[in-house]
Amino acid sequence: MKARALAVLGTGSDVGKSLITAGLCRLFHRAGVKVAPFKAQNMSNNSFVTPDGKEIGRAQALQAQACGLDPDADMNPILMKPESDRSAQIVVQGKAWGKAEARTYFEQRAELAERVRESYERLAGQYDVMIIEGAGSAAEMNLRDRDLANWSAVELADARVVLVADIDRGGVFAQVIGTLDLLVPHERARVIGIIINKFRGDPALFEDGVAFIEQRSGLPVLGVVPMLRGLLLDQEDSVDIERHRHAVFAKDRVNIAVVLLPRMSNFTDFNPLIVEPDVVVRYVATSADLEGADVIVIPGSKNTIDDLAYIRQSGMAESIDCHASDGAEVVGICGGYQMLGRSIADPDGVEAGGEVEGFGLLAVTTRRAVANQY
Secondary structure, eight states: OOOEEEEEEEBSTTSSHHHHHHHHHHHHHHTTOOEEEEOSEEEOSOEEEOTTSOEEEHHHHHHHHHTTOOOOGGGSOEEEEESSSSEEEEEETTEEEEEEEHHHHHHTHHHHHHHHHHHHHHHHTTOSEEEEEOOSBTTOGGGGGGOSSSHHHHHHHTOEEEEEEESTTSOHHHHHHHHHHHSOHHHHTTEEEEEEEEEOSOGGGGHHHHHHHHHHHSSOEEEEEEOOOOOOOOOSSGGGGGGGTTOOOOTTSEEEEEEOOTTEEOGGGGHHHHTOTTEEEEEEOSSGGGTTOSEEEEOEESSHHHHHHHHHHHTHHHHHHHHHHTTOEEEEOTHHHHHTSSEEEETTOSSSOEEEEOOOSSSOEEEOOTTOOO
């Protein structure tokens, strides 16, 4: 029997769909229900490698754990990893599939939709309930005919929908009513309720707001979720980085500067450092930001050669050399490690193509190969 499905769609990006989905997964799991998460299409350079060596979005890995499951590539069959403003590496069912620009990606929609269907049906045949997470807004009018992550997935699963709105960013009434108004009738009919997320203060003060939304929408507000802090859960998007852009270095701490790259990948690498009480982590974008750093870290990158060029253009390359000469430790992770070597060659155009000199701090040369996946 095919699993019953509930989809968590949002009024926009970063409204809290991932965490609400994880919470629902945990709720069903604790109730003894066989439940699994699903997100048809994700876009993030912050990925997770499954036990069998495949790659999915970190949100689905967290949601799998909430279900008491090992993460599985079918839980996120399409992962887009941006390499530039116009192109991305496409990972399909956990394996590198190729690179595509937006136009060519949409031309492959039929093939990708079939991969989504395969993955969903495999999972739905094993579990009683599927919790589906959407992407961005539920009312992306310019993408309606090319959608894979929202209504296409909802219809594939014959799912009911809850709509999540973020009250912290303001305009929650317009978010909810406007989104519902833009849905076509058969989509609107699938929505069973609304969740107001990230509320600060006494929820009793929002009772009039709940009444207004229910009266205007004809739908129940299923809950008002408070702003949750200190969860220490991996974030999928880079929004959390902003909180550490202006961290203040202190003389009695280990001060770590992480170079903020345009195509930075896996920024959750630094979460263990962030939670250490005697460590200050600051994400830096200028030479001045490096002042006072005991350790400078160049992180991983989805476009190592272009990000190395960015470091040089920003003036940080010279500052990093100076800090290294003055005794600061310089650490590189993945692409950052390659930058610290003598040269990086990309003859097959895996990323940007060409060959460039590195920092020369390590006796290492790098040659990119087509087989590279991560």
